[in-house]
Amino acid sequence: MEMQYPSSWLQGASLGERISCELRLQIIKGVIQPGIVLSENQIAAEFGTSRSPVREALKTLSTEGLIRLERMGAVVLGLTSKDIEELYDVRFLIENFVLQRLAKDPHENLVATLNKIIDKMEFAAKYHDYVEFSYQDLHFHEVMIAAVNHTRILHLWNGIRHIVLTALLVATEKRFAKHTQGAATVINNHRSIVNALVSKDAAYIEKIVEAHFEDTRKTVSDSIFHTE
Amino acid sequence: MEMQYPSSWLQGASLGERISCELRLQIIKGVIQPGIVLSENQIAAEFGTSRSPVREALKTLSTEGLIRLERMGAVVLGLTSKDIEELYDVRFLIENFVLQRLAKDPHENLVATLNKIIDKMEFAAKYHDYVEFSYQDLHFHEVMIAAVNHTRILHLWNGIRHIVLTALLVATEKRFAKHTQGAATVINNHRSIVNALVSKDAAYIEKIVEAHFEDTRKTVSDSIFHTE
DNA sequence: TATCTTTAAGTTGTATACAAGTATACAGCT
DNA sequence: AGCTGTATACTTGTATACAACTTAAAGATA
Structure with missing residues (x-):
């Protein structure tokens, strides 16, 4: 996956933080559109990581209100x-x-x-x-x-x-x-x-x-x- | 560890949520006092779980401002x-x-x-x-x-x-x-x-x-x- | 004694493995 | 056709394993 978030803002950041920043950017840009359902495995594969940092990122985005965690997957809410x-x-x-x-x-x-x-x-x-x-x-x-x-x-x-x-x-x-x-x-x-x-x-x-x-x-x- | 959080409020809750609720209660009650440093392993041992749900709980409490995550351990801030x-x-x-x-x-x-x-x-x-x-x-x-x-x-x-x-x-x-x-x-x-x-x-x-x-x-x- | 080195234990971040639950598709039956 | 049961693939929640780093203390050296 193509990273677009400014790397200067990611100094010393963990994978979880990097993933949350990148996903946040893509959601706000509209690259990842509302309604889409994200799964941990899929995102982990795209970023080339394990599920652990992805789970962390998804929880962050969830408390921010950009996605909603459900039993099967995380549905994107976006920023309307x-x-x-x-x-x-x-x-x-x-x-x-x-x-x-x-x-x-x-x-x-x-x-x-x-x-x-x-x-x-x-x-x-x-x-x-x-x-x-x-x-x-x-x-x-x-x-x-x-x-x-x-x-x-x-x-x-x-x-x-x-x-x-x-x-x-x-x-x-x-x-x-x-x-x-x-x-x-x-x-x-x-x-x-x-x-x-x-x-x-x-x-x-x-x-x-x-x-x-x-x-x-x-x-x-x-x-x-x-x-x- | 002695559970004190109302179990009726924990129906269907994951281990991570249960741990965060219990720790939150103990911190607000003052059982766990400000300044104390919590480690994931220690808490996992006390609750008889692995580190995974503990990490989730600590992150929750951190965004709530009850603890501060540092490189070595989570220091309790409490509710003054x-x-x-x-x-x-x-x-x-x-x-x-x-x-x-x-x-x-x-x-x-x-x-x-x-x-x-x-x-x-x-x-x-x-x-x-x-x-x-x-x-x-x-x-x-x-x-x-x-x-x-x-x-x-x-x-x-x-x-x-x-x-x-x-x-x-x-x-x-x-x-x-x-x-x-x-x-x-x-x-x-x-x-x-x-x-x-x-x-x-x-x-x-x-x-x-x-x-x-x-x-x-x-x-x-x-x-x-x-x-x- | 004071200081530097090294060694050991403990910590987090990440990867992997496993278990339980859920949606889906497909086969079989009425 | 329409319904039902089942197999299957996929999902999350949790446990375990491993690597890198931090801290602190023990020990050697001047």
Whole structure:
């Protein structure tokens, strides 16, 4: 089987993790379509491994909601347009919670860190590096979420992290293939979030975060489904 | 090893699920304390199984945040008072979202279903059946969450479901051991939620849900830790 | 004594083997 | 034809085997 997941994101990863990342990508890309039934033996054969890491991968994807484990085989659920909408509902819930807390208890170097990440996004955009761009986009949000020191919220995030990253990857790749123009909008959206954060205005933060995710959701959804 | 998890909740469960449920209970009860390092072989020996289902169980507990998988062994994190506070932060986020949606799009028989569940709680309380009481308490919330038809929110819930159920179980057992008086308060709290739901008043719903979880958090936290 | 080497036991990640259950197709019967 | 029983291939859940790595301690050496 042809590996498509960025190998730089798989340093030190076990076979189970590699398989889950690759399957996740193929499911989100639509290469593996909803309704298909996967069996452990078949996947193990395709990846040239034993069933053990495959079982691990399937369990991961199952808790992420991309497949459903049944008695005979795992049926692919995929990531529909509605799923992405729901995903961004949750992203808003998490991040609004996070930013409201960060506004109350400001962190030392957070804003500087975030600005540096945005600069890295600009750099990546300049060189059409969609892998790096997607990663820094994710990283931006992850840094904020980690900063609040809320274990359970961080766990919620970890539960959707891989899906978000992979969806960003697929969407960004498609968009960068034509032009890197949209990157400026994405970067501006992130700067707006930093501005909202420093404003410490609860209502303003909520408005900006909601707008950000509504915009991102539309962009990602369009890129993934409105294929060409 | 002595099994303490209700066997009625394990019908048709695999060894992996049974082990995760049992370990989860022991961790939340504090029988297995934070800092302890668990090894797969050791646990497999205690349960009289092979490492395969143990690995599955440890991975489950790891994604739930009760343990942390390291290179050599799994270190127990446990469920501290702060963890419970965070857990109820998330319960509020989820359930407020759910109830706001349910208020907008009312469901046919939902209120009747909820009232029936509350009646079952009263029945369970009358017979000091803490297992049934805990389960119906969980079921009440689960029915509402399932009613909104939001896959991703349901997944968030599933990620904390087992922890919530087990914490309720431990707390309710301890309280019912002395008196079943507090059950009336819990039941009233649930009736308040139903009232808030039918009111369709967004602000009122938020207020009631927040109060409910604040009260429950305190009760659960006290029961688990202020063991006396 | 202090430090480096080596040796041993323990750990996980992966592969393989086995057992029990399920869907499917096919043969036989009415 | 339609139904029934059975054989068969395939599936998962669990057990066992093996390899690579980590940790810690024992022992040699200066």
